Amino acid sequence: MANSYDVIVIGAGPGGYVAAIRAAQLGLKTAIVEREHLAGICSNWGCIPTKALLRSAEIFQYAQHFKNFGLKLEGSVAPDLKAIVDRSRGIAVRMNNGVGFLMKKNKVDVIWGEAKFTKPNEIVVSSTSKKPMEPQGPIPKNALGEGTYTAKHIIIATGARPRALPGIEPDGKLIWTYFEAMVPPEMPKSLVVIGSGAIGIEFASFYRSMGVDVTVVELLPQVMPVEDAEISAFAKKQFEKQGMKFLLEAKVTKVDKSADSVTAHVETKDGKVQKITADRLISAVGVQANVEGLGLEALGVELDRGVIAIDGYGRTTVPGVYAIGDVAGPPMLAHKAEHEGVVCVEKIAGLPNIHPLDKLKVPGCTYCSPQVASVGLTEAKAREAGYEVRVGKFPFTANGKAVALGEDQGLAKTIFDAKTGQLLGAHLVGPEVTELIQGFVVAMNLETTEEELMHTIFPHPTLSETMKESVLDAYGRVLNA
Structure with a gap:
């Protein structure tokens, strides 16, 4: 037939x-x-x-700091x-x-x-x-x-x-989902983002890079709740340095609309309500x-x-x-x-x-600035599962390639089973970590131990050296920090 x-x-x-x-x-x-x-x-x-969109924002940020790279640029740079x-x-x-x-x-x-x-x-x-x-x-x-x-x-x-919250349904004009957030007819001056998962943080990062006043409201106690707590805290500090604002353990209970702005009623964990008025609101509370x-x-x-x-x-x-x-x-x-x-x-x-x-071997990537990537168990989840763990960390400030790139804010973190050397999880925040994480995914898929990772030669100078150094640190053998 x-x-x-x-x-x-x-x-x-x-x-x-x-x-x-x-x-x-x-x-x-x-x-x-x-x-x-x-x-x-x-x-x-x-x-x-x-x-x-995020690539355009990245290039715009580079252009704004061209003097840091020894370059002269005539005239101003502005997003179109x-x-x-x-x-x-x-x-x-x-x-x-x-x-x-x-x-x-x-x-x-x-x-x-x-x-x-x-x-x-x-x-x-x-x-x-x-x-x-x-x-x-x-x-x-x-x-x-x-x-x-x-x-x-x-x-x-x-x-x-996109999931819609009752009473905060997207209307395509003032309250956006990711559909509308990708094709704005004009750049808002201010923005409220509900949800700090990958979608929310990526749009918050893009719009903040474009100069928008951004406030992120998150129901849970940490930004990017699925990530390792230490990586999340590091990323949050970098976001705040860029001017992003956060309200954690908070929820938007009501939204008032005017002709060309919204006012979000944000209830914090102590029961107090704060009103935030912005040009637009992005609902990024999952799908x-x-x-x-x-x-x-x-x-x-x-x-x-x-x-x-x-x-x-x-x-x-x-x-x-x-x-x-x-x-x-x-x-x-x-x-x-x-x-x-x-x-x-x-x-x-x-x-x-x-x-x-x-x-557990499915990597997750968030393309904010700095990027965040992870695979496997967080430190907290590994301990909850009953593992005795060895944890290694290495800062990007001690990595020559990151310093040369002018992007030395980051952290590589690895978690091992102390008894067997099994790699339980890897968590990265920093430049191009969404490309680096696959090395750890391959290692986990091949059931690689810490010994095999320590005997693997990583090229120099590369950002990937942070990965090996974090492994060495877990076993008291870190070389460059």
């Missing part, structure tokens, strides 16, 4: 399109259903375009907001088009519309009511459309969307899975706290139905979704020795 496949993937974000490509590589007849934009939120409205946004959106379109090319290259059929299950191995695709924000790449010319499609295996990869409208209830697919319940291979409670990525729960990260998609498809294909995803 023309509309019959081995694998159908619902959702063409990072997890979905990678799963589709891997299925096609393994010889499975594959289709992917998308209702809004190829490459998903990550490439269109998340990971990639936000990094383009429209050009910054246009560059970011252009990159998003490029990524979108790239996924379209990959679908064609790998002979994956693209079905355009909204999918709903009628049976475990059958979906009905209807025309989409979604109107994606422009610009975006074109719908593939050869895309299939409305109809009934069947497959032996159907993978749900529908992702997630919720896109599970609605898929027909999961009638199918009997089990949900767990708002996400689809799966085993280590993406299998749901209904045979033949799978879920990967954000819709299947945290950590809600593109690289986790991609890996989950590959594991799921390879298990479907019957490949031997397929290992389930180990969430």
Whole structure:
């Protein structure tokens, strides 16, 4: 049958399109259903375009401090907001088009519309009511459309969307989600950000770098709550030096709107209420899975706290139905979704020795200034788990490459099992640490011990030397501090 496949993937974000490509590589007849934009939120409205904005902010900061590098610059340097946004959106379109090319290259059929299950191995695709924000790449010319499609295996990869707080729902003008925050028509003079996770901190960092007065409100006692407490505290000090303001253990209980500003009522842990008036407010309080409208209830697919319940291979409670990525729960990260998609498809294909995803080995990165990156257990979590730990730390102020770059504010921290030498966690804050963390991820995946890391030669001069020195410090052998 023309509309019959081995694998159908619902959702063409990072997890979905990678799963589709891997299925096609393994010889499975594959289709992917998308209702809004190829490459998903990550490439269109998340990971990639936000990094383009942050790169513009980084270059702007360099330009403001050109004298520190022995350079002369005639005239003033000022951000061109429209050009910054246009560059970011252009990159998003490029990524979108790239996924379209990959679908064609790998002979994956693209079905355009909204999918709903009628049976475990059958979906009905209807025309989409979604109107994606422009610009975006074109719908593939050869895309299939409305109809009934069947497959032996159907993978749900529908992702997630911004969570809205009751009474503080985004309105697209005064109260923003990350969608509006990426395409501001004009630069606000002041901004309140609710939530200090990766999304909140990245936007707070971008807008502060552009000269905006930024206040971050966080419900928990520390900035970036999932990070190691020491790394978080270090980052917070750097943010505050840049002029960012924080209200921790606080919540926005109410927002008053005027014609062109908002007033946030912020309740602190002592019960007092502080009013903060700003031009705009960004709600960055997390995301919720896109599970609605898929027909999961009638199918009997089990949900767990708002996400689809799966085993280590993406299998749901209904045979033949799978879920990967954000819709299947945290950590809600593109690289986790991609890996989950590959594991799921390879298990479907019957490949031997397929290992389930180990969430402790999924790195997390926040592209603020300074950057933050981590993998594994924090020091507190390691101790809570009953480990006797050895902890090593090394400051970027003692690293020659960081000093030469003029970016010497940072810290590398490693946590080992004192009994076995197993690397339990690694946590970094500083320049380009989002690129460095992968070294520790590889080490953990190979079950490397402290001895092997200490005998590994790190090139000089590089920022990566901070990683080895932190390992040496955990065992009383640090050389350069």
